[in-house]
Amino acid sequence: MTGLxxxxxxxxxxxxxxxxxxxxxxxxxxxxxxILGNVPSFRTPARDIGGLRVIDxxxxxxxxxxxxxxxxxxxxxxxxxxxxxxxxxxxxxTPVRPLTLLAAQMAMGLGTAVFxxxxxxxxxxxxxxxxxxxxxxxxxxxxxxxxxxxxxxGLLLAAVAPSARTAQSLGSVLIFPVMFFAGLWVxxxxxxxxxxxxxxxxxxxxxxxxxxxxxxxxxxxPLHLAVMAAYVxxxxxxxxxxxxxx
Numbered sequence: 001m002t003g004l005x006x007x008x009x010x011x012x013x014x015x016x017x018x019x020x021x022x023x024x025x026x027x028x029x030x031x032x033x034x035i036l037g038n039v040p041s042f043r044t045p046a047r048d049i050g051g052l053r054v055i056d057x058x059x060x061x062x063x064x065x066x067x068x069x070x071x072x073x074x075x076x077x078x079x080x081x082x083x084x085x086x087x088x089x090x091x092x093x094t095p096v097r098p099l100t101l102l103a104a105q106m107a108m109g110l111g112t113a114v115f116x117x118x119x120x121x122x123x124x125x126x127x128x129x130x131x132x133x134x135x136x137x138x139x140x141x142x143x144x145x146x147x148x149x150x151x152x153x154g155l156l157l158a159a160v161a162p163s164a165r166t167a168q169s170l171g172s173v174l175i176f177p178v179m180f181f182a183g184l185w186v187x188x189x190x191x192x193x194x195x196x197x198x199x200x201x202x203x204x205x206x207x208x209x210x211x212x213x214x215x216x217x218x219x220x221x222p223l224h225l226a227v228m229a230a231y232v233x234x235x236x237x238x239x240x241x242x243x244x245x246x
Contacts, residue, residue: 007104025069029062030119037128049189057187059124060211064204066116070109071150072171079158080167089246134217145228146207152235159242181205203231
């Protein structure tokens with residue numbers, strides 16, 4: 001095993017040595033679904049959210065929580081740590097280029113996200129009868145775009161943060177507004193009209209709605225796909241221009 005596969009495995013081993021990161025990125029989203037699903041009123045269809053149950057709304061929200069933890073907490077902290085300790089600078093003098101390490105970090109994050117998303121879907125389906133996506137292609141597209149959007153933001157954080165501590169702090173602060181508009185505290189379906197419209201133009205507000213649409217069998221709305229793609233393009237470009245290897 002050489003190159004990218006070896007680095008990806010190394011990144012995974014380092015990630016697994018961080019119990020808090022593993023808990024909040026892998027286990028907590030499924031645990032959140034399990035806790036909320038045990039609230040009796042959350043398992044009762046509600047007329048004001050189109051006959052859905054609150055737990056039905058929270059499965060896509062929990063999925064986006066997976067993405068935001070990996071993208072805004074884990075990835076920026078790891079990359080800023082590597083730069084701070086000179087790992088990226090040393091790699092530049094070896095056959096393994098720093099870009100390969102970046103790709104390995106993204107591959108590890110994607111693999112972890114897929115596992116955690118499957119865990120959330122399994123808990124929702126098996127424990128509370130939450131429907132699996134009826135439009136799987138649209139669901140996969142929405143998931144990829146949502147992941148790419150928040151990872152682009154995370155890479156920009158890693159690019160501008162002068163230290164690992166700063167990267168972690170910035171990511172932790174940013175998680176709150178991003179998840180607020182995703183509906184973690186107030187589901188989008190019951191948000192006031194103004195907040196709902198603003199949420200449409202945030203990366204995970206658009207992401208949650210696209211995932212919910214695909215779960216219900218509809219193709220995600222072009223607006224939400226375009227919003228996520230715009231975040232990927234804009235923040236990805238900014239991150240590429242600002243990123244420093246040393």
